[in-house]
Amino acid sequence: MRNKPIVTCAGDQNLFTAVYSSLSQQLPREPMEWRRAYGRAPKMIHLESNFVQFKEELLPKEGNKALLTFPFLHIYWTECCDTEVYKASTKDDITKWQNALRAHSTTDWLIVVVESEAKKKNKTNILPRTSIADKIRSDFCNKQSDRCMVLVDPLKETSRSQESWSLFLAKLRTLLLTSFTRNLGHFEDEMRTLREKRTEPGWSFCDYFMVQEELAFVFEMLQQFEDALVQYDELDALFSQYVLNFGAGDGANWLSSFCQPVQSWDGLALRKPIDMEKRDLIQKRSANLLELRSYLFSRQCTLLLFLQRPWEVSHRALELLHNCVQELRLLEVSVPPGALDCWVFLSCLEVLQRIEGCCEPAQMEANVAHTVGLWSYATEKLQSLGLLCGLVSETGPCSEDLQRTVDLLAGLGAERAETANTAQSPYKKLQEALSSEDAFEKHYLDLAHTTIEMYNGIGRSRSAKLVGKDLADFYTRKSVPQKAEPFLQGALRMYQSEGWALPLTHTRKQLAECQRQLHQTEPYLQTCCLLAADVNLAVEERRLYYQEILAFAAQRSDHSDDVLCLPLASFAQLVSLRFEPPNSVVHVGGSLSMELTLRSLMPEALHLDYFGGYFHYSLDKNSYRKTAEYLTRHKPVGGSVTFQPEENQGTRGPALELSEMYEKSPSEGGLISTGVICKNVHMLIRTPDTQAAGSSLERNAAISLEDGANTLKCSNITLQPGINQITFHTQAREPGTYSLRQLGAALGCLNLLLPHVYPIAQYDVYSQEPQLKVEPRSECLLAGVPQKLRFTVTTGHYRVKEGDTLQLSNADSLTFLTGGSPSATISTNSNCEVCQKPLSVQRSDKVTTLSLPPAPPYHLMEFELNVVCALPEGGRLLNGEVPRRKERADSCSANVTEQRVSVDCPWSIYSTIISLTFHLPLKAQHVLLSSGTRKYIQVCLENTSVFNFQLSDSSLTTSQDVAFRPLHMAGAQDVYTRQCLYFVWEVTWCQDLPASLPVHFSVNFSPVPFTEPYEHLQPFTYLFHLEHFYTLYTVRAEILPPEDTMFCKTGSLCSLEICITRLCDPLDSEETLTDCEGYRSTQLFYQVVDGGSNWAVCGRSSGMVVIPVQQGTRHTVQMEVMPLFAGYLPYPDVRLFRYLPHHSHSQQLDADSWIENDSVSVEDPSDVGSMRAQGPSLSTVPSTSSKEQKGLPMPRLQPFHPGQISNSSAGRQILVIPSTDDHVLEVNVT
Amino acid sequence: YLQCVSDLANYPLYIRSIPTENQLKFHYTVHTSLDVVDEKIAAMGKALVDQRELYLGLLYPTEDYKVYGYVTNSKVKFVMVVDSSNTALRDNEIRSMFRKLHNSYTDVMCNPFYNPGDTIQSRPLCV
Structure with missing residues (x-):
């Protein structure tokens, strides 16, 4: 029966017994607010009481501090309604x-007077x-009138009765609470005083414990479990602090009483609310x-379970243990060995069973996280007990073990009565487990599997793995x-995937032992080699595994059919790989070496x-033909591949590959955004499962050797610990690409294999056709000057034998110079010079023969030859005439000449055509200048090359009977690049002058400065043709200021007098049009053109004159012009054309050279002149408008040849002064 | 006691234990404690980030040691294992030790020569 606060009843017992049932029912019905001292929060509590008959013994004696038996309230019951009776006895x-x-x-007392209507009526003599x-x-109640309550007809259901009941109950509750507050407060004060004395000698924790527990009991009695728990927690903390202090000295x-040796380890007992045995102790x-702790925890557990907090029980239990x-x-x-394990084990199970006892199974399952710690602890302890x-x-x-077991079982004592009938009590379990091996195994496995399942269930896989271990x-x-x-x-895989080295090594050691016992040879050896390579182990241990x-390997070397494969990666790490030649490109038959660093x-x-x-081996169709050059260019320089050290066999996952x-x-153009990109996200963001699946264990299982068609082998290798280098040599065979896929090694009957090599290391073997390449040594080739040509023979697979020659067909204008002693440089493909050998050049009429020195295949032979390209033809006069060739104009404008040489190579039946482009170093232009009837020829020579030349011995010759007198400086002159040099004759x-004059210009040139004597320098020649250059007319213009003034003035009219004079009699060659008026005359068209807009021509600016064709005839034309500006x-310009009436040129329908009418401007005379030099057919470029009007009978204008008109006023200037009245000074300030 | 820094994938970045004997047991303990760290991180979820409370408190007690946890915003985990009998270390001290550890770790991260994800070498990452 639960404790309730005691309320004593004195007075009429019968009366109390009558109301007792309804009283005890009604009292707890309504909660009451309990306001408390020390600032503790007020609480609503339901009051209950244990009503007992008043006896004097019940009253606490002085010094008795028991609270449980303390009567909190005393009630006196009376039914007295008679004054007499009252006075006689009741009072x-x-x-x-x-x-x-x-x-x-x-x-704390109360007097209850029960009134009943019935009795009142009987007694009429009551004083009203x-x-x-x-x-x-x-x-x-002298001042406390409320200490007397009246209860009216308590057993009847009248309204008065109800009212009096509620009043009474309220009073009762109030009084009870008041009593509690006062008495408990009093008690607490005393308790605190006692606690403060704890430093005094003779203070006992046990005594204090009893006192504070009393308070806890009362709170529990009042159903204030929280408060009760606080009392125990305080005791717990106090005790813990003392123990800690003890530890601190x-x-x-x-x-000291708590330090006595432990003799009993029967675990926690949580099934009874109060373990009286322990309490007594x-x-x-x-x-x-242990006993104190057990008792304390059992109380805490009880209270926590009252408070519906089972999970806190489990937490506290673990903490407690x-x-x-x-x-x-x-x-x-002093604790006997194993005793504590027993105690903990029993306690864990006891707590678990206790919690199970008060929870639904579903609830238990949902809160595995709270209990799994206890399970795990119990498992751990059972294991250590088993050990x-x-x-x-x-x-x-x-026998020693058995003795120990007996001792341990003895310490358990007898099973407690309350669990004696439970089949699965912790006591029974432990006893059974310790009784035999089989029983132990059963219990232990049971526990362990439960724990693992629980851990896995809540996702604590690491803990589960540890239990599994x-x-x-x-x-x-x-x-x-x-x-x-x-x-x-399982554990190994996890440690591996998470990279925990030490646990990994430890687990692997255990695994090795397992595999050894299981005779799993291959896995065992795999583990062994991992362990032998494990730096976390001592060298001695590693040696041991290595010896294994x-x-x-030694033991079964005779059975060659049974070969085991082990991962090479666990023996040695690939550090780097280097090919020699470094570009890892080698020709067929060439030697290749590969240096592995391990x-x-x-x-x-x-x-x-x-x-x-x-x-x-792969025959890449596109690349196997590729030349050494190509392959070399596309390979990383250095030819070495560095391998990432695979940490812990790649469990870490790939490293981040980041790029900005x-x-x-x-x-x-500004920066919008910048960032870091992870290139291998797909590798990194993988679920741990797939990552683990790709771990080395799985990979190693798939070891298989690919076909060994292309292998490089080295025998009898000894790898010292640390860095080793192994060099392989091979001769390249088939052309193609060879990628290193696997590495393998043999150790007795063991095969060590590295199944994948990453990054890819490969070498290429190529086969190459022999090739000849000819290219100029300098940027461009110049014609006329000896130039160096570089010949490169790539021998490829062809071996150049003694007597092999290159036959070069001679082009007509290209000469290979045989002078000097050319020598060929022979080098390997990778540009290592091997030797220099002489080369002989022989020239016959048709061919130039180059005798090649012998060279091995896949070598480069290089030599240089001098070559001279003759300047383009045109230097010679064909039959005294300038040869008319269309190309000449083309090549002149392009300024280049193309030469083709065909070469017969010994390795091919086909000729190789080599095309060479030569640039002309010089460019010539001529101009015919006239002064009256005197003629001058100016030749302009432009150096178009980037070199400097010295020019000497310029000459101008012609086949006609004409003499040229040079007016320019005689002797050699330098012409620098992009400069011009002028010659005038x-x-x-x-x-009589010939109508047509072919002229030949020739000048010697040589490069400056002289690098070597040139024997084959040809003079530069230039041919041109002068026609109709005899002066027929002079035109003289004269501007005269107005008659009354000295100078011309702007804005005033001046007279322009044009005087056209015929200088010679009609010539045979002249296509004159005769006018029959006695004289042979011609019609001329003049035109005044002012190119600079300096003049305004007033009136007609052009006109036609008829002049007799006779020496000395003169025609003067007057015009008016006005200067527009002041100054000189x-x-x-005055231009003169031949005027052709429309009927007179019927045979000349080729209208190209005709100008339609005066509105059409004629091309620049100098331009026309230069064109004319080539011949009349090229005189003018046809204009589109002329074509449209072709065929119309229109008069036409024919321009004169440039030499035929001499303008005596060309270049003249006249001073024009500004007009007086408008002085306009234009000043521009910028 | 023992300190351990471990990254997002629970890969150990730095482990140091004083004293050095019984190291294996420490490693097992720390590794197992990551279960609880993960659990706590998962339970806290977003709230952890918002509150800026990185200290996870006592992960779990064992018979001999107390295991404390701390996790940075980038889910780098710190675990500290302290001897149970060492009662001088209160929660506040542990917390400040973690904070110092975190600062040291940040310093390491700031080192341009440090390759993220590598095991931290020869750093006085001690409190």
Whole structure:
């Protein structure tokens, strides 16, 4: 029965018994607010009471602090309604009661007067003025009139009765609470005083414990579990602090009782609300630490379960168990080995069962996270018990173990009564588990599997794996390695994928042991080699595993059919690879070496029978023809591949491949955004599962050797620990690409294999056709000057034998110079010079023969030859005439000449055509200048090349009877690049001038400065043709100022006089049109053109004159012009044309050379002149408008040849002064 | 005690234990404690980031050690294992140790020669 606060009842017992049931029912019905001291939050509580009959013994004696038995309220019940009776007995009785209370200084009392209507009616002699209640009030409650309550007809359902009940109950509750507050407050004060004395000698924790627990009991009684729990927690904390202080050297005397050796380890007992045995022990100050803790926790557990907080129980339990172990250690309590394990194990199970007992299974399942710690702890403890008692071994427990078991079981004592009938009680479990190996195994496996399942269920896979490892340990000890192995593998995979080196090594060691026992040779050896390479192990241990491998390798070397494959990666890491030649391109038959750098991970030197690289051959259709040059250009320089060290066999996952990213604004050019891009996100963001699946264990399983068609092997290799270099040599065979796919090695009957090599290392083998390449040594070739040509012979697969020649067909204008002693440089493809050998050049009429020195295949032969390209033809006069060739004009404008040489090579039946482009170094232009009838020829020579030349011996010759007198400086002159040099001759003749004059210009030139004497320098020649250059007319213009003034003025009219004079008699060659008026005359058209807009021509600017064709005839034309500007103004141009009436040129329908009418401007005379030099057919470029009007009978204008008109006023200027009245000075300020 | 820094994928970046004996057990303990760290991170979810509370508190006690956890905003985990009997270390001290550890870790990250993800070498990452 639960404790309730005691309320005593005095007075009429029958009356109380009558109302008792309804009273005890009604009291807790309504909650009451309890306001409390010390600022504690007010609470609503439902009050209940245990009503007992008042006895004097019940009143607490002085010094008795028991609260549970403390009567909180005393009620006196009376039914008295008669004054007489009251005076006679009731009053005395009440007085006596009051005195008893006062003697114990109790102030919590209440007098209840029960009135009944029935009795009132019977007693008519009652004084109506005062009721009994009033009397009592005046007698006893001198200032507390509310200490007397009236209860009317308590057993009847009248409204008065109801009202009086509620009043009474409210009063009762108030009084009860008041009593609680006062009495508990009093008690707490005393308790606190006691606590403050804790530093005094003789203070006992046990005594204090009892006191504070009393308070807890009361709170529990009042159903204030929270408060009750607080009391225990305070006790707990106090005790813990003392233990800690003890540990720090500050021991309290009373603690010594807790330090007594532990003799009983029966675990927590949580099934009883109060473990009276233990409580007694505490009260007697004879409890030890475990007993105190057990009791304390059992109370806390009870209260927590009342509070519906089972999960806190489990948390606290775990904490408590850890704490107890620590405290026993701190207090240096002697505990028999295993005893604590028993205690913890029992306690864990007890707590778990207790919680299970008050929770739904579904609830349990949902809160596995809270209980799994206890499960795991229990498993751990059971395992250590098993180890201790020799239950985890192949052989079973020895006698010592049995003795220990017996001792441990003895410490458990007898099973507690409350669990004696439970089949699965912790006690029974432990006893059973310790009784035999099989039972232990059953219980242990049961626990362990439950724990693993729970851990996995809540996603704590690491914890689960750790328990699994314990389980594996258990199996290993039991010599059941096949069961241990999967657990170890699981744990191993996780440690590997998360990169925890130390646990990895440890687990791997265990696994190796397992595999050894299981005779799993291949996995065992794999593990062994990983362990032998493990730097976390001591060298001795590594050696041991290494010896294992060697032993195996040696042992079965005779059975060659049974070969085991082990991953090479666990023996040695690939550091780098280097090909020689460094571009890793080699021709067919060439030698190639590959240098591998390996880091051996073994603790000792590793002797391998052979070491080989396996290559994959691929004939890439596009690339196998590629030349060495191409392949070299597209390979990383250096030819070495560096391998990333695979940390822990790549468990880490790939490294981040980051690159920077910039985005620029297209419009402004500024940076819009920048960032870092991870290129291998797909590799990194993988689920851990797939990552683990790709781990080395799986990969190693798939080891297989690819076909060994292309292998490089080295025999008898010894790998020292650390860096080693192995060099392979091979001769290239088939052309193609060879990629290193695998590396393999043999160690006795073991094959070591590296199944994948990344990054790809490959070499290319090529086969190349022999090739000849001819190219100029300088940027461009110049004609006329000896130039160097570089010949490059790529021998390819062809071997150049003694007597092999190159036959060069001679082009007509290209000469190979045989002088000097040319020598060929022979080098390998990779530009390593081998030797220099002489080369002989022979020239015959048709061919130039180059005798090549012998050269091995896949070499380069280089030599240089001098060559001279003759200047383009045109230097010679064909039959005294300028040869008319169309190309001449073309090549002149392009300024280049193309030469083709065909070469016959010994390796091919076909000729190789070499095309060479020569640039002309010089360009010539001529101009015919006239002064009256005197003629001059100016030749302008422009140096178009980038070299400087010296010109000498310029000459102008012609076949006609004409003499040229040079007016320019004689002797050699330098002409620098892009410069021009002018030569001027005066033409003199004795007889009549020929109508057409072919002229040949020639000048010697040589490059400056002289680098070497040139023997084959040809003079530069230039041919041109002069026609109709005899002067027929002179035109003289004269501008005269107005008659009354000295100078011309702007804006005023001046007269322009044009005087046209015929200088000679009609010539035969002249196509004159005769006008029959006695004289042979011709019609001329003149035109005044002012190119500079200096003049305004007033009136007609052009006109036609008829002039007799006779020496000395003259025609003068007057015109008016007006100067527009002041200053020295050039004269306006006066142009003269031949005027052809429309009927007169019927035969000349080729209208190209005719100008339609005066509105059509004629081309620049100088331009026309230069054109004319080529011949009349090229005189003018036809204009489009002329074509349109072709065929119309229009008069035409024919321009004169440039030499035929001499303008005597050309270049003249006249001073024009500004007009007086408008001085306009234009000043521009900028 | 023992310190450990571990990255997002629970790969250990730095492990140091004083004393050095029994290192294996420490490693197992720390590794297992990552379960609880993960659990706590998952439970806190977004709230963790918002509150800026990086300290995870006591992860779990064992018989001999107390394991404390701390996680940075970038989910780099710090775990500290302290001897249970060492009662001088209160929550506040542990917290400030973690904060110092975090600062040291940040310094390491700021080192331009440090390759993220590498095991942290020869750094006085001690409190």
